[in-house]
Amino acid sequence: MMELLADRASLFALTGAALVALGFYGFIIQRAPIRRLIAFNVIGSGIFLLFGGASYVGGGVDPVPQALIITGIVVALALTAFAATLAVRLAESGGDDADDDGDDDEDRESDR
Amino acid sequence: MSVMETIIAALLALGVFFYFAGTIGLLRFPDTHSRLHALTKADNLGLGFIVIAAALHWGDGWIAAKLALVWVLALFAAGMAAQLVARAALKAEGRE
Amino acid sequence: MSHAFDLALCALILGAAVLAVTGRNVFGAIVFYVVYGVLLALAWLILGAVDVALAEAAIGAGVTGVLLIGAWQGLADAGGLEDEAPRPVFLRLAAVAGAGALGGLIALAVISLPGGDGLTLAVVDNQDRLELGNPVNAVLLGFRAYDTLLETLVLTAALAAVWSLTRTRVWGGVPGPGHVTRPDGVMASFGRLLPPAGLLVAVYLVWVGADAPGGAFQAGTVLAAVWILIVLSGLQDEPRLNSLPLRLMIIAGPAVFLGAGLAGAAAGAVMGYPDGHAKSVILVIEYALTLSIAATLALLIAGPARRAP
Secondary structure (H helix, E strand, O other): OHHHHHOHHHHHHHHHHHHHHHHHHHHHHOOOHHHHHHHHHHHHHHHHHHHHHHOEEOOEEOHHHHHHHHHHHHHHHHHHHHHHHHHHHHHHOOOOHHHHHHHHHHHHHHHO | OOHHHHHHHHHHHHHHHHHHHHHHHHHHOOOHHHHHHHHHHHHHHHHHHHHHHHHHHHOOHHHHHHHHHHHHHHHHHHHHHHHHHHHHHHHHHOOO | OHHHHHHHHHHHHHHHHHHHHHOOOHHHHHHHHHHHHHHHHHHHHHOOOHHHHHHHHHHHHHHHHHHHHHHHHHHHHHOOOOOOOOOOHHHHHHHHHHHHHHHHHHHHHHHOOOOOOOOHHHHHHHHHHHOOOOHHHHHHHHHOHHHHHHHHHHHHHHHHHHHOOOOHHHOOOEEOOOOOOOOOOHHHHHHHHHHHHHHHHHHHHHHHOOOOOOOHHHHHHHHHHHHHHHHHOOOOOOOOOOOHHHHHHHHHHHHHHHHHHHHHHHOOOOOOOOOOOHHHHHHHHHHHHHHHHHHHHHHHHHOOEEEOO
């Protein structure tokens, strides 16, 4: 165990594994949507760190995983943005979208 | 350790000291305004010392200019953020 | 010495993550998530992955943090923020056991990974043909350009999904509340002072991205920040979402990227670059992408329209 922690690559990869576990725990146990989003993002960045640590050799991280991680960060952001908007919209409609639909139908009538 | 390295280490230590002081102020001061005072003043001074140390370490004019730009931008941002936080705190206290 | 730093950094990252996941109040959890993102950026810097560090600091910590704070405000206004009762103890224990097992299995997999040389040499040997000095951007815009094209399309699709949550009566309207500030106030002055510097930094980041860390995504984030600053300082309201120039701006990057890919098909290889002109084509694509990424990120943060057009 000690020699694993002494190696930079496996130290960061194991930290990534711990982050995935932590995010997984939060994702199960939390109810509030923002807390779940944070947990989801911790899982994501844990996977990135795992990936980066595992592909660390000598002087740096392999460029192909680096590019994939950058892509992953942006995709995680896209999902977070949608989920955050969805959570706000759901709360605004009182968690009951049927009621809100009726509201919108009236608006549609008045638009014509 | 050469003279230059000693100077750099001293500047870094000074910078870390101001960050440390600012953080203690953030944790120990009683209200928002005095906390802001500790944070913005001490931390920006600390950043300044660390920027000078980094510029000396690289010894390159171009890098030093970029570091100076970073420091100036951080100063502006910290000043503005402090103003906004202070005004929000005044509003919360009902004084504005 | 550097090993002690690594250990301390990993401990700090884990500590910040624990507080972000289990912190007592939601706003504190968001703040610790941003701290966690910045520490993670430091970890990437130590691993020598400067491009990833920039992306993590700007997008992972910065933009995600702003989004989460916006959502927190929106939920607070809608009254959807009250913390619910904690889960029963047995469920918590089961979750700890499950998460522990998951983490243990992943750690085992990490330990038993076979060592390999990876693809570093393959990239370094071939990146000269793209005239790019930065291997990460050679992968992003050359060898794995498909991924990057699809990634920009995912970003555009996410914006379409966010817009699909607009209420019917404000469709095509203006997102977010209007911001009014005192014209000589600190916010308005800052809003006038910073955009030129931000613009310069963004152009520089794309330009330098060919040979050093930087690139379209980092530059796009800087531009999006400039955009948000201008809106916050009340100098310019958000644009109407049904405006044609805005929509063209959003799809300009993916369209130029796709167009270059298809033009490559006419010249022999789909998503290929012409010999000798690779760098100029890549730069054109990157500047178009920067514009689109900036608009998309800023509008993702602004959210769906709230005021009628």
